[in-house]
Amino acid sequence: MVSVNFKLSDIGRIEIRLDRQLTLATLLELCEKQAGIDLWGIIAIRRGQVLTKNSLVEDGDEIDIFPAISGG
Amino acid sequence: MFSMLRINTATGKTTTETFTSKDFLLGGRTLSSRLVSREVPADCDPLGKKNKLFFCTGVLCGTTVSSSDRLSIGGKSPLTGGIKESNAGGIVGTRMAQQGLRCIVLEDAPDENGGWKIVVVGKDKTEFLDGEFLAGKGVYEKSDLLSARFGLKAGCITIGPTAEKLLYATGIACSDPHGVCSRYAGRGGLGAVMASKKVIALVILGDGEVKPEFKDQEAFKAGAKKIVQLLKENPVSSLFTKYGTAAMVDICQALKVLPTRNFRHGVMEGAEKINAQTMYDTIKARSGEGKTQHACMHPCAIQCSNVYPDKDGKLLCSPIEYETMALMGSNLCLQDLDAIATMNRIANDAGVDTLDVGAAIGVAMEAGLADFGDTAAAIRLMEEVRTLSPLGRILASGCKIAAKVLGVRHAPHVLGQAIPAYEPRGTKGMAMTYLSSPMGADHTFGFTLRDEEVPTSKEGKVALSKKIQVIGSRMDAMGMCNFVRYSVRDDMTPLLDLVRFRYGVAISEEEFDDIVKETLRIEHQFNLDAGITAKDYRFTETFYEQAQSETGEKMDITDEESALARKW
Numbered sequence: 001m002v003s004v005n006f007k008l009s010d011i012g013r014i015e016i017r018l019d020r021q022l023t024l025a026t027l028l029e030l031c032e033k034q035a036g037i038d039l040w041g042i043i044a045i046r047r048g049q050v051l052t053k054n055s056l057v058e059d060g061d062e063i064d065i066f067p068a069i070s071g072g
Numbered sequence: 073m074f075s076m077l078r079i080n081t082a083t084g085k086t087t088t089e090t091f092t093s094k095d096f097l098l099g100g101r102t103l104s105s106r107l108v109s110r111e112v113p114a115d116c117d118p119l120g121k122k123n124k125l126f127f128c129t130g131v132l133c134g135t136t137v138s139s140s141d142r143l144s145i146g147g148k149s150p151l152t153g154g155i156k157e158s159n160a161g162g163i164v165g166t167r168m169a170q171q172g173l174r175c176i177v178l179e180d181a182p183d184e185n186g187g188w189k190i191v192v193v194g195k196d197k198t199e200f201l202d203g204e205f206l207a208g209k210g211v212y213e214k215s216d217l218l219s220a221r222f223g224l225k226a227g228c229i230t231i232g233p234t235a236e237k238l239l240y241a242t243g244i245a246c247s248d249p250h251g252v253c254s255r256y257a258g259r260g261g262l263g264a265v266m267a268s269k270k271v272i273a274l275v276i277l278g279d280g281e282v283k284p285e286f287k288d289q290e291a292f293k294a295g296a297k298k299i300v301q302l303l304k305e306n307p308v309s310s311l312f313t314k315y316g317t318a319a320m321v322d323i324c325q326a327l328k329v330l331p332t333r334n335f336r337h338g339v340m341e342g343a344e345k346i347n348a349q350t351m352y353d354t355i356k357a358r359s360g361e362g363k364t365q366h367a368c369m370h371p372c373a374i375q376c377s378n379v380y381p382d383k384d385g386k387l388l389c390s391p392i393e394y395e396t397m398a399l400m401g402s403n404l405c406l407q408d409l410d411a412i413a414t415m416n417r418i419a420n421d422a423g424v425d426t427l428d429v430g431a432a433i434g435v436a437m438e439a440g441l442a443d444f445g446d447t448a449a450a451i452r453l454m455e456e457v458r459t460l461s462p463l464g465r466i467l468a469s470g471c472k473i474a475a476k477v478l479g480v481r482h483a484p485h486v487l488g489q490a491i492p493a494y495e496p497r498g499t500k501g502m503a504m505t506y507l508s509s510p511m512g513a514d515h516t517f518g519f520t521l522r523d524e525e526v527p528t529s530k531e532g533k534v535a536l537s538k539k540i541q542v543i544g545s546r547m548d549a550m551g552m553c554n555f556v557r558y559s560v561r562d563d564m565t566p567l568l569d570l571v572r573f574r575y576g577v578a579i580s581e582e583e584f585d586d587i588v589k590e591t592l593r594i595e596h597q598f599n600l601d602a603g604i605t606a607k608d609y610r611f612t613e614t615f616y617e618q619a620q621s622e623t624g625e626k627m628d629i630t631d632e633e634s635a636l637a638r639k640w
Binding site for chain 1: 306323328393
């Protein structure tokens with residue numbers, strides 16, 4: 001199971017079972033389908049490291065997703 | 073035809089000139105930086121009579137377009153020694169538009185012993201009134217006195233007691249929609265420039281009768297609605313509505329770039345005590361005058377501002393922005409939103425930039441003048457600023473000067489302006505932006521963080537910073553709120569169409585970006601002429617020598633790389 005925590009968002013937590021490694025981009029597409037959402041501009045972090053869209057994720061990962069906003 | 077009101081602060085003479093160029097059409101930073109470049113000798117004393125202070129509205133100001141009434145203030149900065157544009161929300165831009173003014177400029181300077189003046193701009197005349205009764209008072213009291221005298225509808229611009237003393241980290245306060253001078257053009261010491269001209273307040277009366285004219289009013293109305301629709305549909309803009317910029321606390325903590333302990337660290341234990349959710353919940357729980365959503369100008373569909381109440385529900389400070397939460401919070405290891413709000417209020421009242429003075433207090437704590445995490449001591453230091461004690465004056469001169477006086481090497485600034493709330497060793501894109509901004513360290517100049525795949529790496533960051541510099545500068549160039557950029561960053565035509573529907577002037581996206589890039593060239597040339605060299609665009613050496621503990625990163629951007637990011 002990979003847990004995707006959408007921070008500062010009403011989406012909350014999405015859990016998806018993976019039987020193989022996927023790219024973050026593919027995982028996010030699965031999240032969009034499961035939750036019926038369109039993701040737009042995010043920052044993904046796993047164990048304190050930023051993930052790129054090509055980063056591989058696997059079962060057991062816990063990923064925090066932040067909206068990509070800015071300060072003022 | 074666009075009007076500029078010239079006000080000679082030495083002679084009291086005023087003249088109005090008219091222009092038709094695209095510089096004046098676009099207004100905002102496009103105009104202010106060109107005027108500074110043309111009319112201010114780059115090597116002049118920023119607090120002398122050769123400097124000028126320009127107040128410019130933007131291309132859509134005074135219309136129904138959301139978030140389009142920002143006021144750009146430009147001049148030579150005493151803090152950086154270079155060109156400066158600092159902008160603010162509020163109602164002053166709207167009032168200028170109603171008076172038919174694209175720009176007001178304060179020129180020359182009276183004798184240093186001359187009394188303080190209030191300059192009042194109305195539909196029939198511009199006059200100088202005695203302003204001595206405001207001298208020495210805090211900005212909130214000045215604001216009340218100005219509202220009582222000129223009405224709540226007047227657009228008032230004033231400075232704090234720290235600016236009256238010509239201190240370098242002082243800003244200019246502008247009326248918000250409630251008539252309170254709480255919207256700051258805070259950066260670069262422009263408050264001291266205004267004070268050097270012995271103008272303690274500039275008031276734009278609410279009697280202006282100029283209405284916007286349109287080449288195609290129906291198309292303009294539809295275009296204005298489209299901007300609102302884009303803002304409402306954009307998930308980033310809508311997130312600002314709920315949490316404001318405070319949402320950055322969690323993001324920066326997760327990315328390990330939350331300034332902590334005088335920029336020694338990028339993570340603060342207990343950051344959740346000052347994050348967006350805590351602020352949101354606190355405001356909701358206290359209710360009263362508190363608001364999680366608030367517009368700094370009208371009209372605005374984003375409404376990212378807030379009103380933070382005290383425990384009794386009475387207004388404590390409005391607004392509290394992420395940058396302040398970091399520089400006056402995590403950077404000092406404070407985990408108390410009430411303390412941050414109190415410090416922010418004192419800063420607003422004293423008339424100082426919360427970033428530069430927050431950074432200066434961080435330096436003072438590193439020097440041992442107080443302990444990190446000591447809330448009472450941090451507030452006491454802010455009181456020293458307000459009461460203009462010798463230490464307070466040092467802090468109100470910004471972190472570079474404070475560091476020199478207090479013997480601290482690790483001074484977080486570029487060109488003398490404090491680093492905003494993103495620890496640069498952990499985000500090389502933001503670091504590149506800090507090193508390439510003609511305004512000194514500035515996050516709005518090119519906010520790369522959200523677009524950095526590997527924040528700790530400098531690879532590709534020259535190109536990324538330059539790309540985002542253009543995107544960020546587009547909004548400044550038009551006098552629009554920076555947060556509109558999310559809705560138009562891939563397609564500027566909705567805004568450029570509005571320019572066409574209003575003025576009948578077609579500007580292509582390419583032409584507009586050329587204007588933006590030309591503005592950047594002009595700004596960098598001014599700095600060069602002012603004597604600022606490539607070697608000045610650096611962090612202090614400690615950032616290059618010492619790794620930030622959480623990321624293990626040192627600053628590794630070379631002079632050559634940052635020079636490329638300044639080349640246009």
